[in-house]
Amino acid sequence: MNSFGQKLRFSTFGESHGTALGCVLDGVPAGLEIDEAFIQNELDRRKPGKSEFETARKEADKVEILSGVFEGKSTGTPIAMVIYNTNQKSKDYSNIKDVFRPGHADFTYFHKYGLRDYRGGGRSSARETAARVAAGAIAKLMLKELDVEVLSGISEVAGIKAEKFNYAGVKDSIIYALDSDVEQAQKDAILEAKKRHDSVGGVSRVVVKNAPIGLGQPLYYKLDGVLADAMMGINAVKAVEIGDGCLSAKTLGSQNNDQIRANGFESNHSGGILGGISNGDDIVLNVYFKPTPSIFQEQHTITTTNEEVDFSLKGRHDPCVAIRGTIVCEAMAALVIADMVLLNMGSKMDGVVKYYK
Ligand SMILES: Cc1cc2nc3c(=O)[nH]c(=O)nc-3n(C[C@H](O)[C@H](O)[C@H](O)COP(=O)(O)O)c2cc1C
Numbered sequence: 625m626n627s628f629g630q631k632l633r634f635s636t637f638g639e640s641h642g643t644a645l646g647c648v649l650d651g652v653p654a655g656l657e658i659d660e661a662f663i664q665n666e667l668d669r670r671k672p673g674k675s676e677f678e679t680a681r682k683e684a685d686k687v688e689i690l691s692g693v694f695e696g697k698s699t700g701t702p703i704a705m706v707i708y709n710t711n712q713k714s715k716d717y718s719n720i721k722d723v724f725r726p727g728h729a730d731f732t733y734f735h736k737y738g739l740r741d742y743r744g745g746g747r748s749s750a751r752e753t754a755a756r757v758a759a760g761a762i763a764k765l766m767l768k769e770l771d772v773e774v775l776s777g778i779s780e781v782a783g784i785k786a787e788k789f790n791y792a793g794v795k796d797s798i799i800y801a802l803d804s805d806v807e808q809a810q811k812d813a814i815l816e817a818k819k820r821h822d823s824v825g826g827v828s829r830v831v832v833k834n835a836p837i838g839l840g841q842p843l844y845y846k847l848d849g850v851l852a853d854a855m856m857g858i859n860a861v862k863a864v865e866i867g868d869g870c871l872s873a874k875t876l877g878s879q880n881n882d883q884i885r886a887n888g889f890e891s892n893h894s895g896g897i898l899g900g901i902s903n904g905d906d907i908v909l910n911v912y913f914k915p916t917p918s919i920f921q922e923q924h925t926i927t928t929t930n931e932e933v934d935f936s937l938k939g940r941h942d943p944c945v946a947i948r949g950t951i952v953c954e955a956m957a958a959l960v961i962a963d964m965v966l967l968n969m970g971s972k973m974d975g976v977v978k979y980y981k
């Protein structure tokens with residue numbers, strides 16, 4: 625579980641090659657219309673096996689709501705959802721039963737717990753993120769009621785940057801830059817790496833539009849800190865920037881400050897957050913994904929009994945995890961923002977009175 629969850633408590637269960645995955649989302653206010661088709665559509669955007677840019681594992685990722693919804697509306701009680709695994713093919717993993725895949729969680733899980741579910745990485749597989757997307761879809765439905773929208777797109781693949789790209793950015797699982805030459809170069813980089821039995825990294829740009837001023841706490845529950853934690857909790861994420869991020873360490877105060885006019889900020893280097901609190905501008909994040917660790921080239925590793933071996937992996941893997949990871953970033957951002965919205969209902973006395981009277 626991530627550090628958000630003061631009002632919206634969320635956890636997931638399940639393994640990649642077990643029976644099912646799912647989540648429990650508690651704290652959703654009663655009376656929210658639960659659009660099941662919307663939730664399924666969000667899962668469809670993330671599900672594996674849709675194109676050559678993704679793992680070949682085909683899963684329908686059909687979501688079933690088990691509790692917390694009655695006659696199409698949330699009841700204010702925990703919402704539990706389940707997604708059954710149908711295409712596990714666990715035998716693909718028999719050759720890594722006793723060896724650690726470089727770059728994956730095998731080594732650390734084994735040393736921490738003394739055993740590991742080696743089938744597809746078990747709990748460490750990003751298949752778990754399907755459950756996050758289901759919960760995130762409900763957070764998005766809540767935010768829709770406030771006209772707040774969470775969008776994302778792939779801004780960079782293998783170091784190839786799209787300065788202009790569409791925020792609905794992943795269409796039918798492929799990158800969707802506005803500049804078609806950049807999009808083609810990014811796609812080529814993925815397929816080229818795949819052909820060489822290798823993988824590439826990428827960057828997801830996440831934007832929260834129309835967030836109200838005042839989300840986040842000035843200390844210890846800062847919006848930027850909580851968002852960064854939520855993003856870093858996604859498999860393969862190695863860095864998160866808010867607004868200009870790393871660039872702001874290289875610029876002058878006169879360049880980095882967002883000057884203010886009566887109708888708003890003149891720029892948005894801050895990424896919509898000042899002092900841990902949203903300023904009403906777009907909240908902008910860059911989320912950096914490493915290249916997929918499971919590659920099909922021969923690599924050095926060790927066995928669980930510390931023997932050195934050279935091994936080659938088999939199986940089905942994403943050549944660039946950012947492509948589907950960007951949908952997970954949206955889900956996690958939506959959960960954080962929804963939690964902050966609910967928390968904020970208690971930050972002004974007149975709001976509390978209006979709510980309870
Ligand atoms: C959507 C998504 C899909 C992923 N697909 C794969 C995959 O097919 N093969 C793989 O080895 N890693 C994949 N990963 C990454 C691993 O799950 C991740 O690297 C692993 O859990 C180790 O965690 P860490 O990279 O955060 O240290 C994926 C990550 C995401 C977000």
Ligand SMILES: C=C(O[C@@H]1CC(C(=O)O)=C[C@@H](OP(=O)(O)O)[C@H]1O)C(=O)O
Pocket residue numbers: 640641671672679680681683712743744745748749750751752754859939940941942
């Ligand atoms: C199944 C999904 O992605 C999986 C994520 C993943 C990993 O190591 O993270 C490894 C692969 O697992 P498997 O070999 O078991 O198919 C991916 O296919 C999914 O996202 O639904």
